[in-house]
Amino acid sequence: MNTLGHKLRVTVFGQSHAPAIGCVVEGLPAGFAPDMDRLAAFLARRAPGRTAWSTPRQESDAPEILSGLVEGRTCGAPVCAVIRNGDQRSRDYEGLRRTPRPSHADYTAWVKYGESYDIRGGGQFSGRLTAPLCFAGALALQLLEERGITVAAHIGQIGGVYDEAPDFAAVDRETLKALLARPFPAFREDAGVAMRQEIERARMDADSVGGLVRCFAVGLPAGVGEPMFEGVENRLAGALFGIPAVRGVSFGDGFAAAGMRGSEHNDPFVTDGTTVSTRTNHAGGVLGGITTGMPLVVNVAFKPTASIPREQDTVDLKTMKNTRLTIHGRHDPCIVSRAVPVVEAVTALTLLDMMLEEERQWN
Numbered sequence: 001m002n003t004l005g006h007k008l009r010v011t012v013f014g015q016s017h018a019p020a021i022g023c024v025v026e027g028l029p030a031g032f033a034p035d036m037d038r039l040a041a042f043l044a045r046r047a048p049g050r051t052a053w054s055t056p057r058q059e060s061d062a063p064e065i066l067s068g069l070v071e072g073r074t075c076g077a078p079v080c081a082v083i084r085n086g087d088q089r090s091r092d093y094e095g096l097r098r099t100p101r102p103s104h105a106d107y108t109a110w111v112k113y114g115e116s117y118d119i120r121g122g123g124q125f126s127g128r129l130t131a132p133l134c135f136a137g138a139l140a141l142q143l144l145e146e147r148g149i150t151v152a153a154h155i156g157q158i159g160g161v162y163d164e165a166p167d168f169a170a171v172d173r174e175t176l177k178a179l180l181a182r183p184f185p186a187f188r189e190d191a192g193v194a195m196r197q198e199i200e201r202a203r204m205d206a207d208s209v210g211g212l213v214r215c216f217a218v219g220l221p222a223g224v225g226e227p228m229f230e231g232v233e234n235r236l237a238g239a240l241f242g243i244p245a246v247r248g249v250s251f252g253d254g255f256a257a258a259g260m261r262g263s264e265h266n267d268p269f270v271t272d273g274t275t276v277s278t279r280t281n282h283a284g285g286v287l288g289g290i291t292t293g294m295p296l297v298v299n300v301a302f303k304p305t306a307s308i309p310r311e312q313d314t315v316d317l318k319t320m321k322n323t324r325l326t327i328h329g330r331h332d333p334c335i336v337s338r339a340v341p342v343v344e345a346v347t348a349l350t351l352l353d354m355m356l357e358e359e360r361q362w363n
Contacts, residue, residue: 002124004239004346008353010136014085016121016128022082023132025068025139027356030076034139039063042138045341046131048332060086063135079139083131098318099325103306110317127244127335130342137345140352144217147355151348152176153215153340154185156299158195159202164188168252168281169267171216171295185340203333208305210247211336213343215298217351220285222276222293224354231289232296232354239350240300243342245335248301252284267294296351300343307331 003011007027014021040062047061061083068079097119100106105125109117117123141151150173156163163186166175179185186192195211202209225232237249257265260282267278277294284297307327314325332338 004242004349005353007356008140008349010133010349012129012132014082014129014132015118015123016085016126017118017123018085020082020084021129021132022063022080023136025079025081025136027353028068028074028079028139029143029356030074032074032139032143033072034069034074034142036072038142039135039138042141042341042345043131043134046134046338048338060084061131063132081132081135083135085128098316099314099323100317101306101325101327102312102314103303107317125244127338130243130339130345133243133349134341134345137341137348140348141344144219144348144352147219149217149219149351150176151215151217151344151351152180152185153213153343153347154179154187155192155195155211155336155340156214157212158334158336159198159209159211161191161194161198163191163195165214168284168295168297169278171218171297173218176216176218184337199334202304206309207333208308208331209334210245210302210304211334213300213302213336213340215296215300215343215347217285217296217347220291220293220296220351222291224351224358225286225288225290227289232286232291232351233289235354236298236347236350239346240298240343243300243339243346245302245305245339246300247303248299250299251286252297253282254284254299257282296347298343298347300339302336302339305332305335 002013003009005027009026011024013023043061043063063081063083066080066082068074068077096106097110097115100110104122106119109123109125121128144151154163156165166187179187184192184196186195198209233251240246240249253260253265265282267280267283270277270279278292281294281297283292285292285294286296309327311324311326314323315321316323
C-alpha cells in the first residue's frame with residue numbers, strides 16, 4: 001500500500017526513473033492557504049545535489065500542483081502534485097535485475113514481481129519517493145503551526161559521532177526554530193563538523209555510514225491517541241518505518257530504558273496549579289499511547305546507504321551461481337542529513353491525521 005493516514009490520507013506514486021513522482025493528499029481542511037515559498041524551502045532540504053555530502057544527482061524538486069487549490073487556497077478537493085524527474089542515468093542499473101544489490105529490495109522485488117519490476121534507481125522502493133512525501137508533510141507542518149505545534153528534528157548520530165541530546169522536558173519552540181535555521185541540523189556545531197568528517201571518511205573508503213534522527217513536537221495537547229493499537233507510538237512507528245532505510249524507531253529514552261531502574265526512568269508529575277506536567281520526560285511525551293502534553297520525542301535509526309562502490313558478493317539469479325558485483329551510479333555516502341525533513345514530514349502528517357480524527361484542534 002502506498003497510502004498513509006486515516007482522516008488525512010496521502011498516496012504516493014511513481015518510480016525513481018519514471019517521468020514523474022507525486023502524491024495525492026485527501027482530507028485537508030478547505031480554505032487553507034499554504035505558503036509556497038516555505039514549502040519550496042522545505043523540499044530543498046531533502047533535494048539531492050545541494051551539499052558536498054549528498055549524491056550529485058541534480059533535481060529541482062519543484063512541485064506542479066494539478067488540483068485541490070483555487071486562487072492559492074484548498075477547496076476541499078484532493079490536492080494532487082507531481083515532481084518531474086530530470087537527471088536519471090538508467091544505464092547505471094543495467095544488469096542489476098539478475099545480480100541483486102546487497103541490502104536493497106532488488107531480490108525481494110524480483111521474487112514478488114518477477115521481470116516486471118522497475119530496477120532503474122530502485123523503482124518504487126527508491127528514496128526518491130520521499131520527495132512527494134515531503135510535499136505533503138510541508139502542508140501538514142504549516143497546518144500544525146497554525147495550531148501552535150512545532151515539529152523539528154536534529155541529527156543525533158552519524159556513525160560513531162553523537163550530537164548532544166537536549167533536555168527532553170525543556171525543549172521548546174525557540175529551541176526548535178533555532179535548529180531549523182541550521183544548514184546541518186546538529187545542536188552542537190563541533191558535533192556537526194565531526195559528523196561531516198565521518199561522512200567524508202566513509203566516502204573516501206568507498207563505503208557509507210548510517211545514523212540517527214531525533215524528532216521533536218512541542219505544543220501538542222495532552223490526550224491525543226487511542227489505546228492499545230492506535231496509540232501515538234503505534235501510528236508513528238508504522239508510518240516512519242515506511243521511509244526507506246529506517247531500521248529502528250523508539251520514543252524518549254528508547255532502548256536505554258532497558259538498562260534503567262524505575263526510579264530513574266519514571267517522570268514525576270508536577271503542577272503549577274493550573275496544568276499538569278512532568279519534571280523529566282524519559283517517556284518522550286507519550287503514556288499508554290496517549291500524549292501527555294510534554295514534548296514528543298521520537299528517535300529514528302537509519303542504516304548505512306546500501307549502494308557502495310566496493311565490490312560485494314551477490315548471486316546471479318539467471319545461473320543461480322555466486323558472483324561479485326560492483327555498483328555504479330551516484331549515491332549518498334550517508335542519507336541521514338537528507339532524511340531529517342522526511343522524518344519531520346511523516347511525523348507531522350501522522351500527528352495532524354490523529355488530531356483531525358478527533359477534531360481536537362478545529363473546535
